[in-house]
Amino acid sequence: MTTENPARDHKTSDVRFVTVEKKFDTAVALHSLDLDIERGTLFALLGPSGCGKTTTLRLIAGFEQPTSGHVYIRGKDVTGIPAYKRNFGMVFQSFALFPHLTVAENVAFGLQMRGVAKDDIRTKVAAVLDLVALGKFAQRYPRQLSGGQQQRVALARAVVFEPDVLLLDEPLSALDKMLREQMQVEIRQLQKRLGMTTVFVTHDQEEALTMSDRVAVMKDGRIQQAGAPREIYDRPQTEFVATFLGASNILQASVRGREGDNTVIDLAGNLLHVPGIEAETGSAVRLALRPEKITLRPDSPMKATVKEVIYRGAQTLLYLDMNGMAINAVLPNSDVQPASVEPGSPVGLHWEKANMVALDRPA
Ligand SMILES: Nc1ncnc2c1ncn2[C@@H]1O[C@H](COP(=O)(O)OP(=O)(O)OP(=O)(O)O)[C@@H](O)[C@H]1O
Ligand SMILES: [Mg+2]
Structure with a gap:
């Protein structure tokens, strides 16, 4: 001051x-x-x-x-x-x-x-x-x-x-x-x-x-x-x-480089273009992603396997495995077809990459 x-x-x-x-x-x-x-x-x-x-x-x-x-x-x-x-x-x-x-x-x-x-x-x-x-x-x-x-x-x-x-x-x-x-x-x-x-x-x-x-x-x-x-x-x-403010996935990824405004990261074998992240090529980044930002899309190249399905009334919580990386999704129940999502189901995951937030510091 x-x-x-x-x-x-x-x-x-x-x-x-x-x-x-x-x-x-x-x-x-x-x-x-x-x-x-x-x-x-x-x-x-x-x-x-x-x-x-x-x-x-x-x-x-x-x-x-x-x-x-x-x-x-x-x-x-x-x-x-x-x-x-x-x-x-x-x-x-x-x-x-x-x-x-x-x-x-x-x-x-x-x-x-x-x-x-x-x-x-x-x-x-x-x-x-x-x-x-x-x-x-x-x-x-x-x-x-x-x-x-x-x-x-x-x-x-x-x-x-x-x-x-x-x-x-x-x-x-x-x-x-x-x-x-x-x-x-x-x-x-x-x-x-x-x-x-x-x-x-x-x-x-x-x-x-x-x-x-x-x-x-x-x-x-x-x-x-x-x-x-x-x-x-x-x-x-x-x-x-x-x-502390609700549930969040904390995801580890490695930085592959930059393309325009995006940082290219490797997340469990998927190459993603993420805006708004500053990180050096070759470094590791930790990203927060709210489970409710994730949707299921059969045609998405990001594949995962359903581990567990937890019914919560208004929503369903999915425990997923993406090439060995654990990730959770919360879906509004209007979207869930109960018969098609069960443990062992293969699913495609989608989210807006801008919803991934790089974290500065560990907890
Ligand atoms: N009069 C005091 N003498 C010694 N230590 C104190 C005193 N008042 C608070 N502390 C300590 O300061 C820290 C902060 O306490 P504070 O009461 O501000 O916490 P808080 O965030 O209000 O917690 P809570 O949610 O439990 O009410 C604690 O470690 C507490 O033990
Ligand atoms: Mg208090």
């Missing part, structure tokens, strides 16, 4: 980390993290347990301070400023409502702490409870609500004082699948309606893809890749990103 205040160049960014490192004693929880979260967007931090998601949120909130590096909120360097002087709303990994307070009192709590006038509190609480469709439940106690309703109270409590940033740490992990999917949509709609910059932590890849404008995939205290959901799903840069 050469500029004196790097945040100045990012007027629209609401949360910015510049080479933030966080150590607990000698253990490094975050390695030199750079983050740039645009105003009004929902940004997901996605990664396995222990990768540093909660630590990142706590640094934004000010519950933790960086060992080195800087945190900016709305262009202002807040490094060293404690949590109570920052304006954020948070729903914690294990959210807890006050059991002895009603829904309305739970939501009003943060406003009272901020010294907001009584009449204003009443208006704001009523408005936000309507927003999360809990207007009728204002006088109930948390124990009289379902899990999803309690979740919405926690959300209302976090947004009622119009925070600069909303921080959500796995807020849906306690809910069953149906409710969880419903709440994903509700949180997303609320976030868009309020235009609130939101950082959402999850270890569920589908949740991250469904809800976010941008996703950062984290591993071992580092961001492996950040981008729009489609970008990181379709163009993963590492094996970890490719396999």
Whole structure:
């Protein structure tokens, strides 16, 4: 960084980390993290347990301070400023409502702490409870609500004082699948309606893809890749990103040369022309290919043998062998002729070569 205040160049960014490192004693929880979260967007931090998601949120909130590096909120360097002087709303990994307070009192709590006038509190609480469709439940106690309703109270409590940033740490992990999917949509709609910059932590890849404008995939205290959901799903840069976000074939090939814009590779004895790959002739490359990009075409020169057929309702998963190389395909069931594809069947495989993505680094 050469500029004196790097945040100045990012007027629209609401949360910015510049080479933030966080150590607990000698253990490094975050390695030199750079983050740039645009105003009004929902940004997901996605990664396995222990990768540093909660630590990142706590640094934004000010519950933790960086060992080195800087945190900016709305262009202002807040490094060293404690949590109570920052304006954020948070729903914690294990959210807890006050059991002895009603829904309305739970939501009003943060406003009272901020010294907001009584009449204003009443208006704001009523408005936000309507927003999360809990207007009728204002006088109930948390124990009289379902899990999803309690979740919405926690959300209302976090947004009622119009925070600069909303921080959500796995807020849906306690809910069953149906409710969880419903709440994903509700949180997303609320976030868009309020235009609130939101950082959402999850270890569920589908949740991250469904809800976010941008996703950062984290591993071992580092961001492996950040981008729009489609970008990181379709163009993963590492094996970890490719396999953490759904299933992917990781294929080894050798580079034979170049022809125009294409790199010619040898994949299990098939010569393929692949665009968008930079690799030296004679080198080995590792390529990611999503199983759903593969289709069956009897006339394709790429031949394989079916090893196993797994019926999955909407789709069928095929384990295939291509000259000794294992490869998986997922076919929508509208296309499968059950009688013609069975273990031992010879098949021709086809995919758009542009769907093959060269990987930089091993997992
Ligand atoms: N207060 C602390 N003292 C020491 N080590 C800590 C502390 N907080 C977190 N860590 C360590 O830092 C690393 C990152 O932890 P963090 O809570 O950020 O992970 P996470 O990605 O949120 O994981 P999970 O999905 O399990 O919630 C872990 O190795 C953890 O043990
Ligand atoms: Mg966590």
